[in-house]
Amino acid sequence: MATKKKSSISTVHKSSADMTPWLGIAFIIILVDQLTKITVNKLFTYGETRPVTDFFNLVLVYNPGAAFSFLGDQGGWQRWFFTAIGVVAIGFMLYMLKRHPGQRLFCWALALILGGAVGNVIDRIAYGHVVDFLDFYWRGWGHFPAFNVADIGISIGAFLFIVDELRRVNKN
Template sequence: MAKSKKTFSSKPSGGSLTPWLGIAAIILLVDQLTKITIEKLFAYGEDLYVTSFFNLTLAYNKGAAFSFLHDQGGWQRYFFTAIGIGAAVYIIYLLKKHAGQRLFCWALALILGGAIGNVIDRLVHGHVIDFLDFHWRGLGHFPAFNIADTAICIGAALFILDELRRVNR
C-alpha cells in the first residue's frame, strides 16, 4: 500500500501573491524611470507644451494629494512616508489573504506600486516629483501628478468597482 504524500500549498486563498507583486513592481519601475527622466530633462518649474490641455512640467510636492499640507515645516515628509509604508504592509497582507480575487488584487497592486513609488521620492528627495500637468482653456491647472498617483487613482476606482460588483451579487 502506497503512502499518500501530504503537501502544504503556498497559495493563499486560491492564488499566488507573485503576479500582484509583479504588477506593483512594474508600476514602481515605470514611475521611477519617468521621474528620473523628467528630472534629467527639465529644470524645476520648466514646462513643455504638448497639447492645448496638457504640459509636461517638473514640480515638487512636499505634501500629499493636491499639495495638502505642503507648506508645513517638514514634519509631513515623515508623516506621509510612515502612512505610505504602513499602507504598503497592509496591502501586502490583503494581497496574501485575497490573492484569488482578481479585480480586488489588481486594485491593491496598482495602489501598492504607486504608494511605494511616492515613498521612495519622499525618502530620497524629501518631496514627490510630479510632471503631468493638465489644464483647461485658461480656467487653471489641475495639480501636477505622476505615474504613481495615476496608478493609485486607477486602483481606487477598481476597488470601488469591485465593491459595487460585490454588493450587487
Template sequence: MAAAGTRAARSSKRPSKAAGTTPWLWMAFALLVVMADQFLKLVIVRSFAYGESRPVTGFFNLVLVYNKGAAFSFLADAGGWQRWFFTGLGVVVGLFIIWLLYRHTGQRLFCLAVSLILGGAVGNVVDRVLYGHVVDFLDFYAGRYHWPAFNLADCAITVGAALLIVDELRRVRRQ
C-alpha cells in the first residue's frame, strides 16, 4: 500500500506532456526566432551605413548601431572581455533553457516563454561570435528622448520574460 502511494506521489511531480508537443518543437520555434533576427540584421547591415537613421513614423526610426555590451550598453566600454563573458553567459543560459524544455514540455505558455528567450539569446550570441558586437536597429523615441536601440532578439527576450511572469501568476492563482 505504501509503495502505491509513493509511486502516485512521484508520478504527480512529473510534468505532464501535452499531446503533440516535444522539446524539439519548442527548439524549432526558437530557431525560427534566431533566423528571423539574423535575417533582419543582415538586411539592415546591408542597407544602412553605421549610425545612419531613417524615420519610419513620428516615434520610430530604423538605425544601424552596434552594442558591445549587454542591455542598455552595459559594460560596452569594458575593454573586450565582455564579448566572451556575454557569449559564454548566453551559451550557459541556452543550455539551461533546453534542459527546462525537456523537463516542462507540456507547459505550453512556459515553453513558449523560454523558447522566445532561447531564440533571442542565441540570436545575440551569434552576433557576438561573428562580429564582436550585437547589431541593433529599432529606435523608438518620444520627442528628444530615445529608448536605446534594440533588435528582434531583444524583443523576443523581453516578450519571453513577460510571458514567464504571466505563467507564474497563472500558476500561483491556480494554487
C-alpha cells in the first residue's frame, strides 16, 4: 500500500515537472508582452504613432473587443465576456499541458497560446481593454490592425497547432 501511494505521488510530481518547460515558455511570452505594453503606455499618448520603417509603426491603441476589434463598440460587457473566455481557455490549456507534456510541437503551440491568452487577460482585467502597439502596413493597401506580443504568441501557436495536426494526419 505504501508503495502505491509513493508511486502516485511521484507520478504527480513527474507530471508537474514535465510541464515546467512549457510553463516557462508561457511565462516568457507573458513577461515580454507585459513589459512592452508598459513601456509603450509610458512613452506614448493614446493614438500617437512613431514611424520605424516604411512598412512599420509603433502606435498606442486600445482594443476593448476581440481580434480585429470584434465587438469593440459594445457597452463594456465584452470586457468580462472575453475575460471569461480567456480564463476558461487558460484552464483548458493547463489541463492539456498536464495530460500531454511529451508532445513537443503540441505543447509548444499550447505554451505560446497560453502566454498570449494570459497577457491579454491581464490587460482586460487591469485596463478594461487590450493594449496594442505594433502597426504593419504595405504601401497603398492600408494598415493591418495593430497587435501586441501576446497576439504574436497566439498566432504562432495557432500555426504550430495546424502543423502538428497535419503531421498527425499524415502519419495515419
